Amino acid sequence: MGFPEMAEGVKAGRVQATFMIAPLAMKLREQGAPVKIVYLGHRDGSTVMVAKNSPARSLADLRGKRFAIPNKASNQYLVLNKLMADLDIRPEEIDFVEMPPPEMPSALAAKAIDAYFVGEPHCARAELDGTGRVLHHVKDIWPKFISCVLVVSEKLIQERPEVVKDLVRGIAESGEWAEGHRLEAAELVSRDEYFRQDEKVVRHVLTQPKDRVSYRMLTPTDEEIQKIADMALKTGVLQKPVNVRELVDRSFIPAQLKPLDLDVQATAEKG
Secondary structure (H helix, E strand, O other): OOHHHHHHHHHHOOOOEEEEEHHHHHHHHHOOOOEEEEEEOOEEOEEEEEEOOOOOOOHHHHOOOEEEEOOOOOHHHHHHHHHHHHHOOOHHHOEEEEOOHHHHHHHHHOOOOOEEEEEOOHHHHHHHHOOEEEEEEHHHHOOOOEOEEEEEEHHHHHHOHHHHHHHHHHHHHHHHHHHHOHHHHHHHHOOOOOOOOOHHHHHHHHHOOHHHEEOOOOOOOHHHHHHHHHHHHHOOOOOOOOOHHHHEOOOOOOOOOOOOOOOHHHHHHHO
16 A cells, blocks of 8 residues: 555544554644554664675765665655765765665666665565675664654544554564564564565564664654654655654553563464
């Protein structure tokens, strides 16, 4: 489901809770949708990839090169704007093209692009195929970067707060479990009833390196959300400032976090 369809579903009440990237959650609020950010899905988990034999050693080496991003409302483009500012690179010095993430690894292999920046597992796939290598992990550009946020309608919060509380608790406990059981998590979510991804690719994402993606510290701070909002405003994703205190509701986050009590083998047999 694309953002226009998701936004319409939220506004019409057909979608009451969903994960989406932080800038688009802010865009929803800007458009008048009665939603709140109540938790995070994960941190980090995006990677800048170049061809395996590319001489590039930093973003500065990609001036004049063709660089694929999901779109200019994406997390990745916000991160790149920060990095460009740090390195004194003007956006027009890089040839940014918008491309569906699943197409990026093959486009890099075919030399149709010189680099791309996207969320996993589309980066790990190029690494394992031997066609790409990591130029930057997002954690090295913008430490503890917020990727997906859990967006919930105010109607659901008001009418079924126990559902929201249980949803947030489940995400929190699942994240704690995944942090201590990364190999088991890769095996579990690779199944057909979940992600339907190659287990080897998911395992690579979760372990190479281990902090490539994080499922801890999922309580967003006002300062973090404000930093993203400011960048979204600067890049034109937002047309007006967002009231962060009205956007974020932390009242459903458990006071004590514990790992989910999960038996992977029993889950497999049940499935």
